[in-house]
Amino acid sequence: MSENISIRTLNGYGTTLAAVINFPEGFDASKTYPAIVVSHPGGGVKEQAAGLYAGKLAEHGFVTVAYDASFQGASTGEPRQLENPHIRTEDVSAVVDYLTTLDYVDSSRIGAMGICAGAGYTANAAINDPRIKAVGTVSLVNIGQMFRNGWTNDVADADAAPLLAMGAEARTTDVQGKDNPFPLAPMREEDAPNEELRQAWEYYHTPRCEHPNAPGFMTTRSLSQIITYDAFHKAEAFLTQPLLVVAGSEAGSKWMSDDLFARAASKDKSFHVVEGSNHMELYDGEKEVAEAVSTLGPFFAGQLCPGQSSLPRTDHAGQHDRRRERKTAMAAWTPDELDRINAETYFTVGATLPDGTTPKTVDIWSVPVGNRIFIRSYNGTQGKWYGPALKTGRGRISAGGVDKPVRFVPVAPDDEETNQAVDASYLEKYADSEYSVTMSTEPVRRNTLEVVPEE
Incomplete structure (x- = not known):
């Protein structure tokens, strides 16, 4: 129109x-x-x-x-x-x-x-x-x-x-x-x-x-x-x-x-x-x-549209508290799933395309923050998986024997509490790699997604 x-x-x-x-x-x-x-x-x-x-x-x-x-x-x-x-x-x-x-x-x-x-x-x-x-x-x-x-x-x-x-x-x-x-x-x-x-x-x-x-x-x-x-x-x-x-x-x-x-x-x-x-x-x-x-x-x-892909938001009083919504959704990860995923160095992720297919997967780092899991795109929108993940908000992951459909929820750049926790987790989990610093600083930290298991 x-x-x-x-x-x-x-x-x-x-x-x-x-x-x-x-x-x-x-x-x-x-x-x-x-x-x-x-x-x-x-x-x-x-x-x-x-x-x-x-x-x-x-x-x-x-x-x-x-x-x-x-x-x-x-x-x-x-x-x-x-x-x-x-x-x-x-x-x-x-x-x-x-x-x-x-x-x-x-x-x-x-x-x-x-x-x-x-x-x-x-x-x-x-x-x-x-x-x-x-x-x-x-x-x-x-x-x-x-x-x-x-x-x-x-x-x-x-x-x-x-x-x-x-x-x-x-x-x-x-x-x-x-x-x-x-x-x-x-x-x-x-x-x-x-x-x-x-x-x-x-x-x-x-x-x-x-x-x-x-x-x-x-x-x-x-x-x-x-x-x-x-x-x-x-x-x-x-x-x-x-x-x-x-x-x-x-x-x-x-x-x-x-x-x-x-x-x-x-x-x-x-x-x-x-x-x-x-x-x-x-x-x-x-x-x-x-x-x-x-x-x-x-x-x-x-x-x-940080945290919202490219969808419109309800105005004023109708807005959702998306941060609270994400925390509730993350409770769906079981302790066993979290342990198995976090024990692995790499996390296989595939983003669902607009046509509903998930043709490609990539192995990337993932980090825990409490009972939540986060990933970042090193190449930003140039990453072959990251653009579709933003657009559809859907995909599939596998790590440590866990294989599940998931939602990708962008973390707002101004959500410093979450971003700082993710920074610290990258620096701790991947301390042996020089790229841990890159993954915990700008501009990469702007490309943060929470991985939420589908109900």
């Missing part, structure tokens, strides 16, 4: 954003939900990649919003097709502003993601706006870097000076009434220097994904703002939110994803490489998008 909405910005330019809000299956306005803002590529519109990802993330239980940038698509603002990176960054926060006004959105559980330049603007917004609690990027482009240094990072900063001059000249001729379009993707197939950028032409200018509101160019005057812009400015200090970077192994733009990942101050960051994919295939390739979403969904669920 989705609705067209309008979002009035307070960016000083008086623009109103045209947007689509998507609701999860079974949406109930009396409950509160986590939300995700999805930003489109430079030159794109909400009906393309941003809308695709927003729709698929709504299937994971989120309220999502895809929108057209100020001056673009169906949003208002003059001149048309202005690509001012500072305003595009402000647009992300404007959508967050809107979400905080909705009774059914939990304003403490808002994340953001973007594709291409939209991912760069999302990172920049998160640096400025701590209301954004988790950040995802797909085929990320730092638009300033791209125009300064080229698609594959082979141009020196100073060599971009002619583009600054071009932007300045366009400002002069704009006031004389001249049109000054500047391509954001090849306007003709023969202009593409390689197959990856030929696909960019194909995406914007053929039935593959063309849209009348996405002409594929910006105003040349935009160069005046873009050339000196750094979407990652001060990321080393202020991009502290959990971060998931998704990029194709064959993407010419991947170096910008590498740069953000290296510079971000976040202590909880992961990088998912889609093998064989280029930049454009992550826009609409069925297989590539499915892989990206299979990583983004559990990532946002883990960060925005």
Whole structure:
């Protein structure tokens, strides 16, 4: 279910954003939900990649919003097709502003993601706006870097000076009434220097994904703002939110994803490489998008829905005391089961997939805390079992002759009493291994699940 909405910005330019809000299956306005803002590529519109990802993330239980940038698509603002990176960054926060006004959105559980330049603007917004609690990027482009240094990072900063001059000249001729379009993707197939950028032409200018509101160019005057812009400015200090970077192994733009990942101050960051994919295939390739979403969904669920997978929670007085519920459930482990499980070094775990199957198992460490059992994912959402465990909350374990179906219940990062007890148990049980320290500190301790036997 989705609705067209309008979002009035307070960016000083008086623009109103045209947007689509998507609701999860079974949406109930009396409950509160986590939300995700999805930003489109430079030159794109909400009906393309941003809308695709927003729709698929709504299937994971989120309220999502895809929108057209100020001056673009169906949003208002003059001149048309202005690509001012500072305003595009402000647009992300404007959508967050809107979400905080909705009774059914939990304003403490808002994340953001973007594709291409939209991912760069999302990172920049998160640096400025701590209301954004988790950040995802797909085929990320730092638009300033791209125009300064080229698609594959082979141009020196100073060599971009002619583009600054071009932007300045366009400002002069704009006031004389001249049109000054500047391509954001090849306007003709023969202009593409390689197959990856030929696909960019194909995406914007053929039935593959063309849209009348996405002409594929910006105003040349935009160069005046873009050339000196750094979407990652001060990321080393202020991009502290959990971060998931998704990029194709064959993407010419991947170096910008590498740069953000290296510079971000976040202590909880992961990088998912889609093998064989280029930049454009992550826009609409069925297989590539499915892989990206299979990583983004559990990532946002883990960060925005601690202790709840990605399900909505009942509002206010109807909320459950989940901590008490977990402690009661753990009484189901018998003393004999606890002894046999805890005597083993390894714990075989398999997470149930959405289709009900449990095709793969892995051997990991487990630790006791009283009559409860806990596990952690060393690789976070990159762990092949951890993402499905977050999504379905179900699986199977075996250790010491005990073989049972179980529930996986995430432990909230701010539940220090439980997390400290789990830390101590890892340090004690696995004291002979140097990895015991890693398993008891951030970012791994954020990936804590309680293993609860099914009744």
